[in-house]
Amino acid sequence: MAVSETPPILAVEAVSVWLSGREILHEVSFRIAAGEFTGLIGSNGAGKTTLLRVILGLQAPQAGQVLIDGRARSHRSPPIGYVPQKIVLDPDMPLRARDLVGLGLDGHRFGLPRRSSARRDLIDEMLAAVDATDFADARVGNLSGGEQQRVLIAHALISRPRLLLLDEPLANLDIRSEQEVVELVARIATEQQIAVLISAHDMNPLLPVMDHVVYVAAGRVASGSTGEVVNTEVLSRLYGHHVDVVHVNNRILVVAGHETAVHHDLPDSAAGST
Amino acid sequence: MFSGFMINAWEAATIVAVVAGIVGFFTVLRGSAFAAHALPNGAFAGAAGASLLGVNVIVGLGVFALLGALTIAGLGRRARHDVATALAIVMMLGLGSLFLSMTTEYAPQIYSLLFGEVLGVSTGELLPTAVIGALCVAVIFVLYRPLMLSSVMPDAAEARGVKVKQMDLAFLIVIALATAAAVPVVGSLLIFSLLIGPPAAARSFTDKPLHAMGLSVAVALATVWTAIALSYLSNLPIGFFVGTISACSYAAGRGWMAWRRARTSSSGSAVVTNLVQT
Amino acid sequence: MTALSLLAPVFEPGFFSSPPVDIALIVGGVVAVVSGVVGTFTVMRGQSFAGHALADIGTTGGSGAFLVGASPLYGFVVMNVIAAGVMELIGIRRPRGRDLATGIVLGAALGLAALFLYLDTTTSSTTGATINVLFGSIFTLASSMVPVIAILGALAVGTVLLCFRPLVLSSLSPDLAATRGVPVRLVGMAYFTALSLAVSLSAVAIGAILSTALLIGPAATALRLTKRTGTAMVIAATLGVVATWTGVLLAYDSYYWQPSHHGWPVSFFVVALVFVFYVVVELSVGRRSNRRRSVAGAGTA
Numbered sequence: 001m002a003v004s005e006t007p008p009i010l011a012v013e014a015v016s017v018w019l020s021g022r023e024i025l026h027e028v029s030f031r032i033a034a035g036e037f038t039g040l041i042g043s044n045g046a047g048k049t050t051l052l053r054v055i056l057g058l059q060a061p062q063a064g065q066v067l068i069d070g071r072a073r074s075h076r077s078p079p080i081g082y083v084p085q086k087i088v089l090d091p092d093m094p095l096r097a098r099d100l101v102g103l104g105l106d107g108h109r110f111g112l113p114r115r116s117s118a119r120r121d122l123i124d125e126m127l128a129a130v131d132a133t134d135f136a137d138a139r140v141g142n143l144s145g146g147e148q149q150r151v152l153i154a155h156a157l158i159s160r161p162r163l164l165l166l167d168e169p170l171a172n173l174d175i176r177s178e179q180e181v182v183e184l185v186a187r188i189a190t191e192q193q194i195a196v197l198i199s200a201h202d203m204n205p206l207l208p209v210m211d212h213v214v215y216v217a218a219g220r221v222a223s224g225s226t227g228e229v230v231n232t233e234v235l236s237r238l239y240g241h242h243v244d245v246v247h248v249n250n251r252i253l254v255v256a257g258h259e260t261a262v263h264h265d266l267p268d269s270a271a272g273s274t
Numbered sequence: 275m276f277s278g279f280m281i282n283a284w285e286a287a288t289i290v291a292v293v294a295g296i297v298g299f300f301t302v303l304r305g306s307a308f309a310a311h312a313l314p315n316g317a318f319a320g321a322a323g324a325s326l327l328g329v330n331v332i333v334g335l336g337v338f339a340l341l342g343a344l345t346i347a348g349l350g351r352r353a354r355h356d357v358a359t360a361l362a363i364v365m366m367l368g369l370g371s372l373f374l375s376m377t378t379e380y381a382p383q384i385y386s387l388l389f390g391e392v393l394g395v396s397t398g399e400l401l402p403t404a405v406i407g408a409l410c411v412a413v414i415f416v417l418y419r420p421l422m423l424s425s426v427m428p429d430a431a432e433a434r435g436v437k438v439k440q441m442d443l444a445f446l447i448v449i450a451l452a453t454a455a456a457v458p459v460v461g462s463l464l465i466f467s468l469l470i471g472p473p474a475a476a477r478s479f480t481d482k483p484l485h486a487m488g489l490s491v492a493v494a495l496a497t498v499w500t501a502i503a504l505s506y507l508s509n510l511p512i513g514f515f516v517g518t519i520s521a522c523s524y525a526a527g528r529g530w531m532a533w534r535r536a537r538t539s540s541s542g543s544a545v546v547t548n549l550v551q552t
Numbered sequence: 553m554t555a556l557s558l559l560a561p562v563f564e565p566g567f568f569s570s571p572p573v574d575i576a577l578i579v580g581g582v583v584a585v586v587s588g589v590v591g592t593f594t595v596m597r598g599q600s601f602a603g604h605a606l607a608d609i610g611t612t613g614g615s616g617a618f619l620v621g622a623s624p625l626y627g628f629v630v631m632n633v634i635a636a637g638v639m640e641l642i643g644i645r646r647p648r649g650r651d652l653a654t655g656i657v658l659g660a661a662l663g664l665a666a667l668f669l670y671l672d673t674t675t676s677s678t679t680g681a682t683i684n685v686l687f688g689s690i691f692t693l694a695s696s697m698v699p700v701i702a703i704l705g706a707l708a709v710g711t712v713l714l715c716f717r718p719l720v721l722s723s724l725s726p727d728l729a730a731t732r733g734v735p736v737r738l739v740g741m742a743y744f745t746a747l748s749l750a751v752s753l754s755a756v757a758i759g760a761i762l763s764t765a766l767l768i769g770p771a772a773t774a775l776r777l778t779k780r781t782g783t784a785m786v787i788a789a790t791l792g793v794v795a796t797w798t799g800v801l802l803a804y805d806s807y808y809w810q811p812s813h814h815g816w817p818v819s820f821f822v823v824a825l826v827f828v829f830y831v832v833v834e835l836s837v838g839r840r841s842n843r844r845r846s847v848a849g850a851g852t853a
Contacts, residue, residue: 056433075435082433087426092531093303094477094486095426107423108434110416112484139481155430307651308601311658357772358834360600361827364765368823371687371762375817381673381682388686389666463608463761464666467659474652511670517663524656 007070008033009163009195010055015064017050023219024050027064030214030223032195034162037186039206040199042216048199049085051216052167055197056082069162081156081164081194085171089148091141097151098123098136104155126154129188146177150184157188164189166198170205178205185209203230204251230254279393283459283502286395286403290456291468291498293407295491296414297452298473300445304425308356309346309446311466312363314453316342318462319366321387322373332402335457338366339450347443389513390461392505399458406455410448417444422483460498464513471520472497478527493523564805576690576800576818578698582705583757584766584792589709590750591771592785593743596723600772602639604764605654607751609635609661611760614685615668619675623697624685628752628760629704635661636744687759688819690800701753708749715742720781757796758819766792769826773833795825 008031017025024047032038042048053059055066057073068077089095101123102113113119127136130150135143140151149169156164166185170178186209189196200206203213203226213230214223217238222229229235230252232245246253276284301310317339324334346359374384386394395403414421424431424438432438449469456465476489501515567573594603613631614624639654665685672681684692712719718739722729730736754763774787799821806816 053429056429058429058432080433082430084427084429089426092474092477093426094481094483096481099483100426103419103423103426104430107419108431108436109419112415112418137481155427159434302652305651307655311655356598356600357595357768357830360604360764361769361772361830363604364762364769364823365827367761368765368817368820371759371817372820375820376814381680384686385669385673385682389662389669461666463662464659466655467663470652470655471659474656511666514663514667514670517659517661517666521656521660521663 006034007067009036009069010197011067011070012051012055013065013067015051015054015061015066017047017054017059017061019050025054025061026219028216028219028221029064030221032163032197032212035189035193035195036211037189037196037209038198038212038214039203039210040197040214040216041201041203041206042199043201046216047219048201048216049167052165052197052199055165056080079159079161081159081161083149083152083156083164083166083169085167085169087152089141089143091139093139093141095140096137097132097140097143097154098127100140100151101126101154101158104158122158126158127151129157130154130184145172146180149173149181153185153188157192157194160192161194163195163197166196168199168201170200170202182206182209207250207252226252280506282395282397282400283392283506284499285400286459287498287502288495289404289407290459291494292491293410293452294456294465294468295472295476295494296411296487297448298469298471298494299476299487299490300414300421300425301449301469302473302477303422304445306445306449307466307470308359309343310449310453310469312346312359313339313342313446313450314457314462314465315363315370316366317450317454317457318387319370319373320454321457321462322370322383325383326373326377330399330402331458332399332406332454335454336406336451339454340447342366343443343446343450347446385511386461387457388461388463389511390457390459390464390516392459392502392512394458403455403458406451410452410455413444413448417441421445459512460516461513464516467517467520468494468497471524475523475527478531497523562805563801564808567801567804570804571695572691572693573800573804575693575695575698577797579690579693579701580757580796580800580822581793582702583753584770584796585789586705586708586750587754587763587766588770588774588788588790588792589712589785590743590746591767591769592774592781592788593712593719593723594747595768595771595775596720596781600764600768601651602654603747603751603767605658606632606635606639606747607755607760607763607767608658610751610755610763611665611685612661612668614755614760615665615672615681618672618681618685619668623694624689625697625700625752625756628755629749632748632752633745636748637741640740640744685755685759686761687817688755688757688762690757690818691803693756697756701756704749705753708746708753711742711746715739716782719743758822762819762823765823765826766796769823769830770795773826773830776833776837791829792826795822795829798825 010032012031013029015025015028016023028051040048040051050059054061066073068080071077102119105119105122106113124133124136127133130153132147132150132154135147140148143151164185169181173181182205185196185198188194198206203210207226210226212224213226214221215229215235215238217235218240220238222234222238230245232243235245235254236242244255246255301307317335320334320336320338321331323338324331342362345362370387371384377383420431420436421441423434424436424441428438453462453465453469456468460468472493473486473490475493477486480486480489497516497519500519501512504510504515505512594600610628610632613627613629615627616631617624617627669682669685680692718729718734721732722734722736722739726736750767751763754766758766770788770791771784773791774784777787778784799818802821803816803818
């Protein structure tokens with residue numbers, strides 16, 4: 001729990017976002033340290049995607065700021081690896097898995113792709129890291145959901161980011177694929193010292209590997225370790241009405257209780273990072 | 275077939291096919307079929323107006339096509355832009371018919387602007403066509419990587435610093451210019467099939483993006499050359515051959531894909547996806 | 553100065569006594585009503601591109617009919633019914649794939665139309681095939697066509713009115729309609745029959761490639777002004793009739809205009825008026841709703 005001297009990889013400071021006249025996020029603050037595995041947990045519509053978009057620079061906040069590596073987010077910030085939730089991959093599209101990964105390396109630069117053995121080797125390395133070598137030359141549109149996801153992860157990793165953002169990667173997967181993806185991401189994160197921010201509406205698949213939770217509800221967040229954040233007291237305050245946090249067989253369930261108005265302000269200990 | 279005035283036809287058609295193959299690759303990738311159909315109709319009005327005013331037809335084509343691209347890009351933010359685009363298309367066609375009704379060559383001109391004309395490009399128009407074509411191809415090559423990224427993963431592209439909206443606008447402008455250059459040869463109603471037929475066919479035969487683009491150019495060239503030859507020999511309109519051959523190549527591509535899929539699934543291989551194309 | 557003499561400059565001499573004008577007004581009126589009624593559903597179902605493609609495909613039928621000496625109307629109807637039926641059967645799969653396939657078919661159909669029109673002009677003595685099929689023949693229709701058009705128009709409107717409630721429900725939400733026991737497939741086919749007829753009639757009046765204007769323009773305008781389907785249908789039909797009759801009038805007058813005394817095409821006027829109505833309503837309604845949004849602040853979606 002020592003305070004590190006290097007700046008956190010990611011610092012979100014008092015970010016507020018309004019969309020279509022509604023406040024989606026209210027003064028959200030949290031930090032992610034280097035190499036930390038963080039779960040961004042919240043139900044659908046809680047504001048997770050909006051928060052991720054703000055971090056990536058796709059959405060400008062009405063208030064607050066985002067710091068990457070200690071400096072304000074700009075186009076000069078170090079790259080953040082981004083695995084989007086869903087992209088349209090038509091089986092008719094002439095694009096192989098290795099082409100998609102290659103786009104992650106230099107897709108933002110002008111001109112035609114440069115062919116070099118170094119580039120090809122790097123792509124092969126990334127594909128191997130996500131166990132996608134078997135279908136490296138197949139069309140991305142023909143791959144299964146889980147296979148496509150691994151290719152998208154390789155695409156995000158090839159730019160050697162220090163922070164990897166995954167938007168609801170577990171949403172449409174069966175239980176076994178869920179486990180595989182979580183194990184894969186955790187392994188890569190440890191091997192390559194990458195911080196991970198993974199959004200999900202169910203925190204249970206992430207419990208074994210999560211260092212840190214950022215829990216989003218009603219436009220506000222509570223951030224800290226699982227024990228600090230995911231308990232009846234803190235979450236009830238967050239939601240603004242009573243919820244029960246139930247532990248069943250190593251799984252955590254958050255269950256809505258009867259309506260009781262609870263004050264929104266959170267004690268400082270739950271609002272800061274570990 | 276290869277003498278004198280026909281040389282213009284071959285040269286113009288070759289330029290048009292190369293441009294259509296390259297621009298068409300991205301048109302099909304991005305699903306911009308509607309824009310590719312709408313913009314030439316605007317160009318039609320421009321050509322008609324230019325013809326009325328006695329100005330170089332390519333200029334009229336280019337100006338109206340560019341205006342169309344900017345309009346579609348501008349309207350893109352409003353809801354129901356498919357209605358607006360459809361109305362704009364029809365308005366342009368109506369304007370074009372008005373302009374042409376004021377000239378003396380009403381019916382023949384309408385026909386050749388809509389359905390193409392083998393001798394549609396005069397020697398004086400060959401150079402502007404080539405310049406516009408070269409410009410379109412150059413823009414596509416320069417923007418190749420960011421355009422690919424923003425077409426496949428727009429959010430990821432934006433996060434990497436690619437200005438997706440600018441890519442969208444640039445591409446619309448390229449379609450506008452490409453179709454404008456092609457209208458005199460292929461006709462505004464049929465340039466659309468040259469833009470989508472060859473690339474749709476090409477991507478059935480290869481998984482690699484750049485190979486697909488090259489194959490798209492090859493198919494477009496074969497289409498246009500065959501159409502010119504047949505049109506010259508039979509006197510039947512070139513647009514008829516372009517439309518028919520495009521449909522046939524598309525059908526051939528789909529047939530090949532279906533056969534390939536049937537073959538791999540019947541072989542019992544669990545990983546259908548392990549296909550390597552040379 | 554009586555009111556009538558004030559109106560004189562608007563109506564050029566002979567307007568009210570000219571048989572082709574009478575035919576044009578009747579046919580134009582019928583076509584406008586049919587297009588407005590059917591087009592309301594086309595716009596509600598978001599099928600503007602499909603309607604446009606259908607009209608273009610009809611070109612093949614019209615030009616083919618010319619070739620065998622039949623009236624283009626029958627060619628339009630046959631071609632449109634077949635094409636519409638095929639489209640409905642193929643259904644909605646991946647939107648991108650569907651647009652591509654539609655485009656390919658469109659290209660082939662237009663290519664065929666090019667062929668037919670070419671043969672029309674070279675084999676027969678009629679030179680007007682291209683203009684007729686593409687831009688309409690409302691001033692040159694034989695009076696014997698009028699009852700045919702009226703009957704087909706009544707058929708189209710009747711089909712829509714018969715299926716009114718199921719049609720509204722399945723246009724707004726096919727799944728909801730299915731759970732309520734609406735035979736969605738059947739209603740869809742009825743709608744497509746009405747659509748084919750509407751597009752064919754409109755093609756006769758203002759041309760195959762322009763017929764989309766009467767189909768979706770007044771309907772889209774009406775739907776900007778009201779959310780109620782029945783009201784929208786009435787407004788759309790009215791706007792269509794106004795545009796068509798004014799178009800006929802202006803086209804007639806244009807023969808007397810300087811300097812060419814050539815006459816402007818009817819189809820141009822109709823399309824231009826439809827377009828202007830749409831833009832005017834779109835801009836004024838848009839501005840009103842923008843003002844409302846900025847005043848309301850938080851709370852409105």
